Amino acid sequence: MMADGRQQIVGLQFAPDFLGRPFSRESSLTAEAATTTEICAFPRAAIERMIADTPGLEHKLYGQSLKELDEARDWMLTLGRKTAREKVASFLHLIATHIDPEADDGCTFDLPLSRADIADFLGLTIETVSRQMTKLRKDRVILVENNRHVTVPDIERLNEAAGND
Amino acid sequence: MMADGRQQIVGLQFAPDFLGRPFSRESSLTAEAATTTEICAFPRAAIERMIADTPGLEHKLYGQSLKELDEARDWMLTLGRKTAREKVASFLHLIATHIDPEADDGCTFDLPLSRADIADFLGLTIETVSRQMTKLRKDRVILVENNRHVTVPDIERLNEAAGND
DNA sequence: CGAGAGTTTGAGGTGATTCAAGCCTTGTGG
DNA sequence: CCACAAGGCTTGAATCACCTCAAACTCTCG
Numbered sequence: 001m002m003a004d005g006r007q008q009i010v011g012l013q014f015a016p017d018f019l020g021r022p023f024s025r026e027s028s029l030t031a032e033a034a035t036t037t038e039i040c041a042f043p044r045a046a047i048e049r050m051i052a053d054t055p056g057l058e059h060k061l062y063g064q065s066l067k068e069l070d071e072a073r074d075w076m077l078t079l080g081r082k083t084a085r086e087k088v089a090s091f092l093h094l095i096a097t098h099i100d101p102e103a104d105d106g107c108t109f110d111l112p113l114s115r116a117d118i119a120d121f122l123g124l125t126i127e128t129v130s131r132q133m134t135k136l137r138k139d140r141v142i143l144v145e146n147n148r149h150v151t152v153p154d155i156e157r158l159n160e161a162a163g164n165d
Numbered sequence: 166m167m168a169d170g171r172q173q174i175v176g177l178q179f180a181p182d183f184l185g186r187p188f189s190r191e192s193s194l195t196a197e198a199a200t201t202t203e204i205c206a207f208p209r210a211a212i213e214r215m216i217a218d219t220p221g222l223e224h225k226l227y228g229q230s231l232k233e234l235d236e237a238r239d240w241m242l243t244l245g246r247k248t249a250r251e252k253v254a255s256f257l258h259l260i261a262t263h264i265d266p267e268a269d270d271g272c273t274f275d276l277p278l279s280r281a282d283i284a285d286f287l288g289l290t291i292e293t294v295s296r297q298m299t300k301l302r303k304d305r306v307i308l309v310e311n312n313r314h315v316t317v318p319d320i321e322r323l324n325e326a327a328g329n330d
Numbered sequence: 331c332g333a334g335a336g337t338t339t340g341a342g343g344t345g346a347t348t349c350a351a352g353c354c355t356t357g358t359g360g
Numbered sequence: 361c362c363a364c365a366a367g368g369c370t371t372g373a374a375t376c377a378c379c380t381c382a383a384a385c386t387c388t389c390g
Binding site for chain 3: 361362363364365366367368369370371372373374375376377378379380381382383384385386387388389390
Binding site for chain 1: 345346348355
């Protein structure tokens with residue numbers, strides 16, 4: 001967040017991701033649950049002791065942090081260079097591939113985020129997100145029911161709309 | 166990069182940063198030297214052997230990757246939520262604090278990047294970068310000589326222009 | 331001196347924002 | 361069972377920031 005209230009969501013976590021920062025006291029980040037969530041919390045000291053005692057654990061955590069770094073950098077391309085339409089399509093593609101990993105053809109899911117959250121994730125306003133959603137709906141790239149429930153008839157068309165040839 | 170040529174620079178490395186991805190064959194990233202650079206390169210197998218053999222090395226690398234993750238997320242706020250002026254000021258602040266770490270008051274440095282690179286780093290066009298540079302110059306936030314050499318009389322004013330109260 | 335790359339500047343266009351109104355959906359109390 | 365309030369979402373009109381296209385300028389190097 002910036003002092004004047006502008007806000008950027010910098011990542012989404014999906015089970016069973018690890019959340020937190022070992023070996024470091026502070027962070028300018030906050031985390032919020034978007035859906036009902038079950039969390040397994042360790043005191044920092046316990047985690048650090050486990051890392052010291054368990055061969056391979058730090059390796060796993062290093063691996064996840066490299067994965068998150070790649071995802072963050074991918075998303076920087078989305079934030080910096082894509083149009084509003086491509087951003088919204090990219091977001092829908094991200095959710096589609098995480099929520100409904102099977103069923104390559106015609107997947108369906110509930111959006112875990114409100115329009116306001118999506119806007120903060122994409123660096124857009126609520127209104128722009130809404131407009132692009134209706135456009136994608138009118139272009140038959142997605143179907144929407146009840147504002148939150150989305151069906152993607154052809155994931156590849158969505159991927160194209162996201163700018164990923 | 167996107168298929169149509171749009172490009173986003175996702176990070177800058179400064180000596181003695183570690184560059185590369187152990188335990189992984191592929192990456193969609195490329196790296197370019199912006200200045201004359203001395204690089205110490207290890208075959209991937211050698212690095213992985215060193216990590217296995219050297220206690221504490223993986224810990225160090227994990228630490229750097231966490232640091233880079235924080236930096237990437239910070240930059241996502243810049244890309245997604247800041248104005249062109251704030252973006253350019255943020256970039257100048259980043260360079261100022263990395264190139265000339267001493268001298269809190271009135272530091273001076275050469276930009277390691279061309280306008281085109283700065284634009285790709287900030288998600289802007291060359292022209293917009295240029296215009297914002299001139300505005301910052303006219304507002305006496307920076308002094309510019311020969312397009313590349315910049316003097317910051319008051320780093321705190323630059324920080325304010327970057328949106329960091 | 332001339333060529334070329336890099337940069338600046340201007341004019342005009344456009345996509346996203348802003349501000350404002352209206353519309354659903356859901357939950358609450360009469 | 362029906363107001364009705366409230367939050368979330370959509371839609372419209374006008375504005376603005378940034379982009380696009382084009383031209384001119386500057387610096388460097390042969």
